[in-house]
Amino acid sequence: MALPAHHPVDLLRFNTCGSVDDGKSTLIGRLLYDSKNLMEDQIEALERSADITGGGQINLANLTDGLRAEREQGITIDVAYRYFATPRRKFIVADTPGHVQYTRNMVTGASNANLSVVLVDARQGVIEQSRRHTCIASLLRIPHLVIAINKMDLVNWSEERFIEIRDEFEEFLPRLDMKDVKFLPMSALEGDNVVEFSAKTPWYTGPTLLGHLESVHIGSDWNLNGFRLPVQWVNRPNNPTDPRWHDFRGFSGQIAGGLVRVGQKVMALPSGLATTVKEIWTYDGPEDEAFCPQSITLVLEHDIDVSRGDMIIGPDHLPGFSSDLFADVCWMNPRPLQTGRKYFLKHTTHTVQAVVTSIENRLNISNFEPEPGPSELAMNDIGEIRLRTARPVIFDGYETNRLTGSFILIEQGTNATVAAGMLFPPREVVKPEASDFVI
Amino acid sequence: MHSYHLDHLQYLETEAIHVMREVAAEFERPALLFSGGKDSICLLRLAEKAFRPSDIPMPFLNIETGHEFPELLAFRDHRAKELGAKLIVRTVDDVLARGVAVQSFGETSRNRLQIPALLGAIEEFRFDCCIGGARRDEEKARAKERFFSFRDSFGQWDPKNQRPEIWNLYNARLNPGENMRVFPLSNWTEMDVWEYVRKEKLEVPSIYFSHERECFRRGGQWLPIPPPHTDNGRPDPYAGARPKPNEKRAKLIVRVRTIADMISTGVIESRADSIDDIIAEIAAARVTERGTRADDKASEAAMEDRKRAGYF
Numbered sequence: 248m249a250l251p252a253h254h255p256v257d258l259l260r261f262n263t264c265g266s267v268d269d270g271k272s273t274l275i276g277r278l279l280y281d282s283k284n285l286m287e288d289q290i291e292a293l294e295r296s297a298d299i300t301g302g303g304q305i306n307l308a309n310l311t312d313g314l315r316a317e318r319e320q321g322i323t324i325d326v327a328y329r330y331f332a333t334p335r336r337k338f339i340v341a342d343t344p345g346h347v348q349y350t351r352n353m354v355t356g357a358s359n360a361n362l363s364v365v366l367v368d369a370r371q372g373v374i375e376q377s378r379r380h381t382c383i384a385s386l387l388r389i390p391h392l393v394i395a396i397n398k399m400d401l402v403n404w405s406e407e408r409f410i411e412i413r414d415e416f417e418e419f420l421p422r423l424d425m426k427d428v429k430f431l432p433m434s435a436l437e438g439d440n441v442v443e444f445s446a447k448t449p450w451y452t453g454p455t456l457l458g459h460l461e462s463v464h465i466g467s468d469w470n471l472n473g474f475r476l477p478v479q480w481v482n483r484p485n486n487p488t489d490p491r492w493h494d495f496r497g498f499s500g501q502i503a504g505g506l507v508r509v510g511q512k513v514m515a516l517p518s519g520l521a522t523t524v525k526e527i528w529t530y531d532g533p534e535d536e537a538f539c540p541q542s543i544t545l546v547l548e549h550d551i552d553v554s555r556g557d558m559i560i561g562p563d564h565l566p567g568f569s570s571d572l573f574a575d576v577c578w579m580n581p582r583p584l585q586t587g588r589k590y591f592l593k594h595t596t597h598t599v600q601a602v603v604t605s606i607e608n609r610l611n612i613s614n615f616e617p618e619p620g621p622s623e624l625a626m627n628d629i630g631e632i633r634l635r636t637a638r639p640v641i642f643d644g645y646e647t648n649r650l651t652g653s654f655i656l657i658e659q660g661t662n663a664t665v666a667a668g669m670l671f672p673p674r675e676v677v678k679p680e681a682s683d684f685v686i
Numbered sequence: 687m688h689s690y691h692l693d694h695l696q697y698l699e700t701e702a703i704h705v706m707r708e709v710a711a712e713f714e715r716p717a718l719l720f721s722g723g724k725d726s727i728c729l730l731r732l733a734e735k736a737f738r739p740s741d742i743p744m745p746f747l748n749i750e751t752g753h754e755f756p757e758l759l760a761f762r763d764h765r766a767k768e769l770g771a772k773l774i775v776r777t778v779d780d781v782l783a784r785g786v787a788v789q790s791f792g793e794t795s796r797n798r799l800q801i802p803a804l805l806g807a808i809e810e811f812r813f814d815c816c817i818g819g820a821r822r823d824e825e826k827a828r829a830k831e832r833f834f835s836f837r838d839s840f841g842q843w844d845p846k847n848q849r850p851e852i853w854n855l856y857n858a859r860l861n862p863g864e865n866m867r868v869f870p871l872s873n874w875t876e877m878d879v880w881e882y883v884r885k886e887k888l889e890v891p892s893i894y895f896s897h898e899r900e901c902f903r904r905g906g907q908w909l910p911i912p913p914p915h916t917d918n919g920r921p922d923p924y925a926g927a928r929p930k931p932n933e934k935r936a937k938l939i940v941r942v943r944t945i946a947d948m949i950s951t952g953v954i955e956s957r958a959d960s961i962d963d964i965i966a967e968i969a970a971a972r973v974t975e976r977g978t979r980a981d982d983k984a985s986e987a988a989m990e991d992r993k994r995a996g997y998f
Contacts, residue, residue: 258694286971327829328822330875337694339873351850358852466691479707484740492739499736501704501854506690530735538690542703542736555711579850593855596711655855662859664849 256332259465262341262356264349264380265366270397274366274435274456275329275342281442282457284331326356335461349376350612350627351579353383354667358653361465362391364456369402369432373415379612381416385423386575386629386669388646390468392428395456400434404447422615427463431456469539470648473564474505474513477595477651478557482528482544497528497544498553503595503650504643505561506538507545512562514679515553516641521679522549540650556597558641558651566643566651567673570636572601575610575629575645580658580665583623584632590665592636594654600637601656607631632668644672695882699732702870704854705833706736709815709868710743712858716815716868717774717807720746722762723945724879724890725819725871730769731886732870745772747816749803751796752779752923753912753947761891776807779923794926795950805841808865815858815866823875833872839863877968884961895959896941902929907952908940924949 265271279285329340341356343349357363363384367377384392394416402408413430420428432440432448433456439445442457454462482497507513507524514521526546527534537543545559553559560566578584584603592601608617609630617631624630645652656666692700709716718733720726733742746766750759766773778799781787787802808816822829832848834856849857860866871879883890901908912924922928927949929935940953941964958964 256694257691258697328873329829330823330873332875332877337875337878355850355852359854466689469690471690479704480711480737482737482740487739489739495739497739499707501700501707528739530738540697540700541692542700542707591859593857596708649853653853653855655852655857657857657859662857662861664852664857667850667852 256334256336257465258337258339259362259460259463260339260341260360261362261364261460262343262353262360263364263366264343264353264357264384265397266368266374266376269366269368269376270435271342271366274364274395274397274441275340277435277438277441278340278457279329279331281438282331282333326352333457333461338460349379350383350577350629353380354387354577354579357384357387357389358649358667360387360389361468362393362460362463363389364393364395367394367396367412369396369398369408369412372412375613377416378419378615381420381423381425382610382612382615383629385425386577388649388669390427390465391463392425393456393459394428394430395435396430396432397435399432399439399448400437404432404445406448406450409451419615429453429459431459470504470650471539472505472647473566473643474507474559474561475503475539475566475643475648475651476500476507476543476545476559477503477597478553478555478559479596481554495546496550497546498559499542499544500559500596501542502537502539504539504648505564506536507543507561508536509533513545513547513559514562515547515551516558516560516566516568516677517639518552518557519677519679520549520551522547522551524548556595558595558597560641565676565679566641567675568639568641568677569673569675570639572634572636572640572642573607573671574632574634574654574668575671576624576632576656576666576668578624578626578628578630578666580663581626582658582665583625584628584630584666585623589659591657591659592634592640592654592668593657594640594642595651597640598657599640601634603632604635605633607633641677642670642673645669646672695878695885698871698874698878699735699882701854701873702732703736705856705868705870706733706817708856708858709817710737712856713815713866715811715813716744716817717747717811717813718742718744718817719748719819720762720766720773721748721819721945722758722765722891723819724883724894725821725874727765727888727890728871728874728879728882728886729817729819730765731882731888734769742769742771744817745774745811747774747776747807747811747813749800749807750775750777750779751800751947751949752777753796753927753949755891755893755910755942755945755948755951756913757891757893758945761889765889774807774811776803776810778803781806792926797946797950801841808841813865814860815868817868817870819871820869821871821874821876821879831869831872833869834858835867835869836860837865837867839865841865843867877965880961880965880968884965890961891945893942893945894964896939896956898937899940899953901936901938901940901953903934903936904929908936908938908955910948910951910953911935912948 263271327342331338343352343356365380396412409432432451440455477500478498479500482499484492509524511524525548527537528544586603589602592599608619609621611618643651652670654668655664658665778796781803832851900911915922941956942951958967
């Protein structure tokens with residue numbers, strides 16, 4: 248269907264997780280095909296291959312064939328992105344093939360997702376992979392989860408089987424702190440409950456997968472509570488020809504939390520100096536207020552010293568400020584994480600040297616139990632570590648803010664990105680010195 | 687009372703501005719690849735949004751194949767001047783003249799030869815980062831490309847050895863001689879680009895709109911007939927790209943959907959002469975994806991574009 252030309256739509260990012268034969272490729276193919284997002288030549292290619300190899304049956308998994316071929320050549324592709332649209336929403340799908348490096352791939356593909364689709368084979372029910380995917384989705388705090396119980400055609404569309412699998416999930420879901428979980432019976436192969444409702448599931452009263460993707464409420468997925476502006480770039484025009492900009496000094500960045508208004512009090516960290524917002528400058532003209540995740544330039548009332556890596560915050564919901572950090576990390580490099588090693592830690596716009604002082608535990612991803620005292624974390628391991636940084640970091644717990652609670656570790660020398668980290672909530676928050684800044 | 691929520695173009699915009707500012711802050715000597723095509727036109731507006739009221743803190747770089755549409759070059763120069771930016775142009779002709787690269791026998795297209803010209807410019811100006819307008823939806827290989835795409839000291843992309851990209855934390859660290867390509871429009875689709883052109887009222891080169899042009903048929907698509915060869919002292923730069931006697935010629939109402947150079951850009955028959963028309967045409971091209979060719983012209987547009995994508 249054509250997009251209405253002037254209708255603003257929003258954007259939902261999701262990822263699909265499944266084991267090799269769960270029908271992940273078929274599902275993506277089905278979503279694209281049934282929502283009319285394939286080009287003619289793609290369809291013709293599908294029909295051609297159906298005539299040759301499929302006995303006339305279109306194989307929607309062939310849409311991701313390029314990826315498979317690359318795997319056969321021994322190339323590891325971690326995440327491929329696909330794009331499609333309906334009149335209501337635009338979608339970015341992070342498609343993560345391969346099961347060998349699944350944890351690393353899924354973390355990469357899901358880090359920006361609003362929603363994860365965990366595929367389960369109705370014949371098999373909950374297997375270790377399903378627990379692993381659900382666990383990672385929960386660890387990454389993906390706001391919405393869909394458990395798609397696929398291949399329902401192979402269990403005769405049995406409501407009993409559906410409930411059985413749902414109950415298996417319900418047994419461990421409470422330990423994972425997922426807020427929005429939907430269970431959905433479907434057959435990606437035959438298209439039931441993907442885009443079109445199925446006549447075979449009269450007992451199912453929920454939405455189709457696409458219906459859910461189109462309507463799930465994502466308006467509150469960003470943190471709008473405590474104002475955070477990690478300063479990215481100091482905007483100071485050099486020898487401007489326009490006299491208006493002679494004394495212009497703005498702090499540019501993407502708001503990582505909360506909102507900001509002209510005239511409100513703010514504080515720059517780590518200096519602790521307080522001032523008020525004089526102007527919210529944008530190319531399209533000044534704004535009275537701005538919110539996460541807008542990119543803006545802030546002009547302050549007083550000329551205080553602020554540079555890249557500093558953070559401008561509002562008076563509410565103060566962040567942590569510490570060089571002793573606790574975090575869950577997902578290790579992503581063949582060289583394991585060992586204590587005592589130094590890395591660069593990039594957090595918001597701030598890069599600082601960090602040393603891993605201890606590995607507290609490694610998560611057993613099958614039963615969600617932390618196993619204490621591992622000597623190292625290997626590739627795809629998830630564990631809790633303690634870090635000491637050369638300078639204090641201004642941060643929030645990942646559970647309250649994905650942008651100010653996350654970091655990456657970079658190996659010195661090779662510059663490889665070796666870990667994704669999720670910070671624990673601060674043990675104490677920053678203590679503002681300016682007396683009028685107390686909440 | 688606002689709803690504190692961004693629509694899809696606002697989201698793509700803030701993501702791209704964030705990426706551009708990371709480049710300005712993390713690299714010593716970045717450049718922005720500007721061809722005058724629709725994607726790089728969006729890049730320039732995003733650069734204005736990222737850096738104004740300051741100057742855009744990087745020069746523009748364009749590698750000419752020597753086969754450009756004159757309309758495109760004129761537009762490129764005019765836009766760079768309008769923005770007060772420094773425009774660096776390096777050419778395939780120069781690379782050939784200096785013997786840095788050699789045209790292989792029978793090779794008409796200069797797409798391949800743009801690579802040594804680009805690497806030469808990177809070395810000459812010691813650029814450590816080039817911002818480009820490539821998008822992931824363009825083709826399968828691009829679907830796996832990163833926002834920050836690392837190149838080794840030979841300028842090579844190693845898909846086996848890409849850095850994981852998590853949240854909005856981009857690893858920009860390089861060793862000497864290494865290079866980064868950065869693609870702020872990674873998550874944009876062709877439709878997003880045109881919707882942004884419309885929303886921002888961006889000027890685009892005239893060849894995107896329908897016009898009358900002498901064309902010839904080759905390889906299942908219409909190609910523009912190159913300008914006549916006048917300089918008798920030099921070999922014809924368009925040798926091989928001119929219609930052969932058995933190839934069908936026609937004067938058609940056409941436009942380009944994507945622009946490379948004159949040799950490798952197929953034109954499509956189209957009456958679209960406004961941004962709204964173009965958007966409607968792209969949207970219509972998607973309608974026919976249902977598998978029924980309701981509108982042959984629109985579906986041909988889709989096909990032409992795919993085939994062109996296959997070229998590269």
